[in-house]
Amino acid sequence: MTTLIEQLITKMGLREEPNVLEKTTELVRLLELRSTNVPLQINEYGKIVLCADLASCMIGIAFDKEQALKLSGLRKSQYLNNKRMFEKLLDLNKLASVNDICVQLGLNEVARKAEELMTLFKGVAATEDMGTDTSHPQYATMAVFQACRLLKKKVSKSKLMPFSNLRPSQFQLLEQQWERMIAKHHKESKVPSSTDMEGKLKENQNENIKGHEAKKAHKPPPEDYEIWKARMLAKAQAKLKELEASQSHMDSQLLEA
Numbered sequence: 001m002t003t004l005i006e007q008l009i010t011k012m013g014l015r016e017e018p019n020v021l022e023k024t025t026e027l028v029r030l031l032e033l034r035s036t037n038v039p040l041q042i043n044e045y046g047k048i049v050l051c052a053d054l055a056s057c058m059i060g061i062a063f064d065k066e067q068a069l070k071l072s073g074l075r076k077s078q079y080l081n082n083k084r085m086f087e088k089l090l091d092l093n094k095l096a097s098v099n100d101i102c103v104q105l106g107l108n109e110v111a112r113k114a115e116e117l118m119t120l121f122k123g124v125a126a127t128e129d130m131g132t133d134t135s136h137p138q139y140a141t142m143a144v145f146q147a148c149r150l151l152k153k154k155v156s157k158s159k160l161m162p163f164s165n166l167r168p169s170q171f172q173l174l175e176q177q178w179e180r181m182i183a184k185h186h187k188e189s190k191v192p193s194s195t196d197m198e199g200k201l202k203e204n205q206n207e208n209i210k211g212h213e214a215k216k217a218h219k220p221p222p223e224d225y226e227i228w229k230a231r232m233l234a235k236a237q238a239k240l241k242e243l244e245a246s247q248s249h250m251d252s253q254l255l256e257a
Contacts, residue, residue: 060161114147
């Protein structure tokens with residue numbers, strides 16, 4: 001079996017790709033264990049080619065599906081149906097969440113930021129009506145990757161890509177799209193420490209005190225009663241004279257009429 005796997009991997013041009021042979025062999029053996037009570041209507045060539053297809057997806061390398069289809073000896077519909085069955089038997093159809101990825105890669109410190117970015121992405125997708133299936137693992141993977149970038153946490157793309165089910169070129173394209181989204185919509189938020197909060201509180205108190213003192217400084221002194229009384233009388237007399245002049249003018253007009 002091992003020799004046949006090596007031969008088919010070589011024919012598919014994957015012999016020089018790191019880890020493909022090992023991962024394919026691992027999946028073939030696991031499939032044999034889990035399909036004991038599930039008779040597979042597929043030949044050995046097809047079984048190995050499909051496991052190589054799944055292995056390539058997990059590792060994140062390009063895979064020539066046309067060549068694989070020829071080597072498998074299956075019709076296209078048979079190939080796709082068996083691939084879906086293999087994914088179920090091998091538990092490869094489980095959608096990876098942000099938390100799953102962080103736990104498996106030991107990135108718990110970026111989980112919170114990654115969840116924040118994932119929420120942001122879902123909001124943008126809903127607002128722009130992109131019709132995107134946000135449950136696809138590529139987005140959870142990219143949220144973790146971008147969280148690592150923002151928090152300056154080093155992470156290997158080769159370890160992340162298998163979770164995304166994307167090829168390197170697809171991953172790079174998604175990376176660029178997310179960087180544009182983050183630049184446009186993401187606002188860095190810093191949670192203030194208790195020291196910062198105390199300093200801000202004192203600063204506000206000092207500003208309030210200064211403002212109160214400034215108001216007191218500009219407040220005019222109380223006016224002497226006698227001065228106020230004289231000012232009010234002068235104002236009233238001026239108003240009375242204005243009324244008398246107006247009345248005199250009206251009387252003159254009436255006499256002329």
